[in-house]
Amino acid sequence: xxxxxxxxxxxxxxxxxxxxxxxxxxxxxxxxxxxxxxxxxxxxxxxxxxxxxxxxxxxxxxxxxxxxxxxxxxxxxxxxxxxxxxxxxxxxxxxxxxxxxxxxxxxxxxxxxxxxxxxxxxxxxxxxxxxxxxxxxxxxxxxxxxxxxxxxxxxxxxxxxxxxxxxxxxxxxxxxxxxxxxxxxxxxxxxxxxxxxxxxxxxxxxxxxxxxxxxxxxxxxxxxxxxxxxxxxxxxxxxxxxxxxxxxxxxxxxxxxxxxxxxxxxxxxxxxxxxxxxxxxxxxxxxxxxxxxxxxxxxxxxx
Amino acid sequence: xxxxxxxxxxxxxxxxxxxxxxxxxxxxxxxxxxxxxxxxxxxxxxxxxxxxxxxxxxxxxxxxxxxxxxxxxxxxxxxxxxxxxxxxxxxxxxxxxxxxxxxxxxxxxxxxxxxxxxxxxxxxxxxxxxxxxxxxxxxxxxxxxxxxxxxxxxxxxxxxxxxxxxxxxxxxxxxxxxxxxxxxxxxxxxxxxxxxxxxxxxxxxxxxxxxxxxxxxxxxxxxxxxxxxxxxxxxxxxxxxxxxxxxxxxxxxxxxxxxxxxxxxxxxxxxxxxxxxxxxxxxxxxxxxxx
Numbered sequence: 373x374x375x376x377x378x379x380x381x382x383x384x385x386x387x388x389x390x391x392x393x394x395x396x397x398x399x400x401x402x403x404x405x406x407x408x409x410x411x412x413x414x415x416x417x418x419x420x421x422x423x424x425x426x427x428x429x430x431x432x433x434x435x436x437x438x439x440x441x442x443x444x445x446x447x448x449x450x451x452x453x454x455x456x457x458x459x460x461x462x463x464x465x466x467x468x469x470x471x472x473x474x475x476x477x478x479x480x481x482x483x484x485x486x487x488x489x490x491x492x493x494x495x496x497x498x499x500x501x502x503x504x505x506x507x508x509x510x511x512x513x514x515x516x517x518x519x520x521x522x523x524x525x526x527x528x529x530x531x532x533x534x535x536x537x538x539x540x541x542x543x544x545x546x547x548x549x550x551x552x553x554x555x556x557x558x559x560x561x562x563x564x565x566x567x568x569x570x571x572x573x574x575x576x577x578x579x580x581x582x583x584x585x586x587x588x589x590x591x592x593x594x595x596x597x598x599x600x601x602x603x604x605x606x607x608x609x610x611x612x613x614x615x616x617x618x619x620x621x622x623x624x625x626x627x628x629x630x631x632x633x634x635x636x637x638x639x640x641x642x643x644x645x646x647x648x649x650x651x652x653x654x655x656x657x658x659x660x661x662x663x664x665x666x667x668x669x670x671x672x673x674x675x
Numbered sequence: 676x677x678x679x680x681x682x683x684x685x686x687x688x689x690x691x692x693x694x695x696x697x698x699x700x701x702x703x704x705x706x707x708x709x710x711x712x713x714x715x716x717x718x719x720x721x722x723x724x725x726x727x728x729x730x731x732x733x734x735x736x737x738x739x740x741x742x743x744x745x746x747x748x749x750x751x752x753x754x755x756x757x758x759x760x761x762x763x764x765x766x767x768x769x770x771x772x773x774x775x776x777x778x779x780x781x782x783x784x785x786x787x788x789x790x791x792x793x794x795x796x797x798x799x800x801x802x803x804x805x806x807x808x809x810x811x812x813x814x815x816x817x818x819x820x821x822x823x824x825x826x827x828x829x830x831x832x833x834x835x836x837x838x839x840x841x842x843x844x845x846x847x848x849x850x851x852x853x854x855x856x857x858x859x860x861x862x863x864x865x866x867x868x869x870x871x872x873x874x875x876x877x878x879x880x881x882x883x884x885x886x887x888x889x890x891x892x893x894x895x896x897x898x899x900x901x902x903x904x905x906x907x908x909x910x911x912x913x914x915x916x917x918x919x920x921x922x923x924x925x926x927x928x929x930x931x932x933x934x935x936x937x938x939x940x941x942x943x944x945x946x947x948x949x950x951x952x953x954x955x956x957x958x959x960x961x962x963x964x965x966x
Contacts, residue, residue, distance in 0.1 A: 388791075394871050395790040399798070402783035402842055409839035410805045416816035430819075478708040489712045491950065495719055498945040500900030502917040503938040506924070507722045510931055516734050518721065554715060611809040614902040618921050632903075635811045640907070645815055652812035659807055 414656070420649035427643035440650035450651070452626055453634040456541065460616075460630055461609035464548040468605060471549065472556030477586065479557065480564050490561065493554040501551065501614035508547045509534065509619055534620050537627045544616050544628050551615065556601055563597035564590055596670060603666040607659050631655045719942075726935035733931050748932035749940075756933060758919070762940070764909075765916040767830055769898045772837035776845050776894050779838070781887070784849030785875050789861060799850055805843040810903045813839075818907050828910045836904055841894040848893065852886025853879060896945055916941050 421440055425433040444450040479490055496504065511518045512533040520530040533543040567590055575589045591598070613632035616622065622629035622637065629637075631651055639648030725733055727744040752758040786792055787799055817836055818827070826832035856879055864874045880887065902917040909918060916937065923934035 391790060392793075395786040395792050398782045398786035398790075398871070399792065401779045402802070402846060403798075405779060405839065406802065406805060406842060409835065410808065410813065410843070413813040413816040413820075414808055416820075417812045420815065475711055478704065478711060481704070481708075483705045483708070485709070489709060492712055492716055494949060495716060495942075495946065498896060498949060499719065499938070499942055500902065500917050500920075502900070502902045502920055503722075503941055504718075506920065506934055507718050507938065509924075509929075510725065510935070511718060511721065516736055516738075518738050521736070521738050550715070550718065607807050611807075611811075613810060614917075617903075618924070632809060632811045635809075635815075636903075639811075639815050645819070649812070649815055652809055652815065655809045656812055659809065663804070663807065 417649045417652055420645050421653045423646050425645040425649075427639075427645060433646070436646070440647045441654070443647065444650055444654070449626055449629075450634065453629050453631055453651075454654075456626075456628060457610060457630045460541065460545055460548070460612070460628075461606055463545050464552070464609050465602065465605045467545070467549045468553045468556045469602065472553045473560055475553065475557045476560035476564060479561055490558070493558060495554075496551050497555045497558075499551070502618050504551045505547060505615040505618040508543075508550070512543060535624050537624050540620050540624055540628050544619055547619060548609065548612070548615055552605060556605065559597060559601045560594070563594035567593050599666055599670045603663065606662055606666075610655065610659055610662070631658075722935045722938055725931060726939045728932070730932050733935075748936040752933050752936050752940075756919070758937065758940075761914055761916055761919045764830065764913050765899060768833045768837065768913075768915060769895060771830075772834045772841065772898055773891060773894045775834070775838050776841045777887070777891055780842055780845035780849050780890070781853075781875065781880070783846050784853050785871070785879060787846070788850045788853040789856075789858065789879075790871075799847065802843045803847045806847070810840075814904055814907045817904070821908060827908055828913045830913055832908050833905060833913060833915070836908065837898045837901065840901070840904070841897060844897075845890050845894055848890045849883075849887065852883050852890065855886070856882045892948055895948065899941070899945065 422435060422437060423433045424436045424439070475493075479486065479493075499507075512520075514520055514530060514532040519533070523530050531539055533539045571589060571593070572585065575585050580588065611632060612630055613636070616628055616630055617633055617636075620628045622633040626634075632655065635648045635651040635655070638651060639645050724740070726748050727746070728739065728742055729745050729747065732739045732742045783802075787795055792798065821827045821832050826835070860878050860882070861874055864878055869877070900917060901915075902921070905915045905918045906921075909915065920934060920937045920941065923930040923937070
């Protein structure tokens with residue numbers, strides 16, 4: 373808890389008023405900057421979403437109400453994009469969490485070189501999504517790609533992963549999993565290591581095995597960490613752009629066209645900034661629903 | 676849960692297992708652990724290897740692991756594609772915007788963490804919520820505004836945007852780090868007649884340096900790797916490294932040699948910075964949920 377001191381010789385009220393002014397001055401640059409450069413663009417985006425604004429005739433942008441939104445709700449391409457985004461986000465985050473937890477349990481032990489292994493695991497997190505996406509594009513390539521060479525060596529047929537409507541989405545999900553699982557692992561690991569040794573020892577004395585210790589003791593104790601990491605990953609997966617864009621650019625057809633790419637293509641390829649902004653705003657609403665849901669879960673006490 | 680009193684460091688009572696199994700299992704688990712991590716890093720190893728290969732080996736149908744390494748791809752990148760300019764753009768934009776972010780964020784975080792601000796929690800949550808705005812949602816307005824203000828394809832245009840992108844996260848993290856510094860320090864300094872700005876500079880900054888450093892790294896890595904905004908707001912003069920890397924994918928060919936060299940060059944500075952300061956990274960990644 374924060375404490376405040378009464379300075380002798382100065383009236384407490386006057387001192388407090390001065391303090392408030394100082395606090396306000398310290399906060400002002402950040403708040404004003406964010407209002408101008410984050411809140412204003414978001415509102416501008418909403419303005420665009422209710423106007424028929426095109427790149428080719430920006431001076432003629434009539435107000436159209438919710439027309440852009442109603443158009444989207446009746447549009448097959450949008451429905452598909454929404455579906456792709458949800459499948460992508462759910463599949464990626466579930467896999468990242470499952471594998472991440474498994475690797476975290478593996479790394480949560482004493483052994484020679486364990487610190488080196490943990491440190492190395494941060495490398496995939498540092499590569500830009502562009503770099504990671506393109507690395508895998510090389511690995512997925514049909515003739516000289518590593519994965520197809522391996523498939524052929526195993527006597528199987530090669531697959532051109534990123535131009536196959538069946539394989540493109542799983543391939544994109546796999547790369548996202550590759551990039552972000554270590555991130556999930558490192559955070560779960562940090563959570564696990566914050567659980568006190570005494571608690572673990574007590575559980576061992578009670579005769580709990582490794583599995584029971586994990587699910588009955590450790591997981592409930594690190595519940596806040598789990599919720600935060602799921603929230604961050606889900607939001608970032610819904611907003612995703614870079615990795616998918618460099619891998620498939622939303623294709624083939626629209627089989628990997630997540631909402632951000634749909635918005636980008638609508639705005640910058642078709643020049644329809646109004647509809648593009650409507651797509652972006654639907655993404656904002658989706659993200660906010662998730663945040664509220666997770667913050668509820670976070671504020672509820674554990675079982 | 677029943678708490679059993681055990682002195683810290685007490686001998687763990689071994690589970691009852693057959694003697695042979697007791698040795699096999701842990702060893703097997705250790706090997707699995709090492710293998711999993713190494714497999715996970717393999718793509719990175721592969722791209723580094725590719726960047727050192729002559730073009731003939733890069734497009735070979737059978738993957739080549741042994742070859743005489745060459746720096747041709749790196750030379751090509753700088754000589755033929757003017758990568759020095761791109762690198763300069765990325766460095767200037769990243770360094771300048773990170774510095775500005777840190778100054779503004781430290782001031783704000785100090786007020787939020789260590790002074791009485793009405794509705795402090797709401798302000799902090801509002802700031803954090805800005806971190807989750809989809810990039811494309813603000814990307815379109817920025818594109819249109821910058822077009823009007825002639826800031827497209829300039830350093831300033833990118834820097835202004837990246838400051839806004841990184842502020843929310845930096846303030847949120849620093850608020851946690853600065854909150855950890857004992858409050859007695861401020862009180863003593865106030866009694867000594869130091870102003871709040873002096874306290875920040877002389878007392879809080881040195882004590883909270885690890886946290887400040889890791890916040891700076893996050894800002895740095897994010898800006899260095901950012902793609903979508905740079906794609907929208909630059910075209911020729913101010914293009915950054917990620918945008919250039921993606922450009923090696925051409926309609927009929929992909930220049931894997933140059934591409935992989937650029938990916939490696941992009942990764943190296945991040946590796947150096949992070950390995951130097953790895954201990955403090957994890958807390959940042961969880962928005963401070965893990966101490």
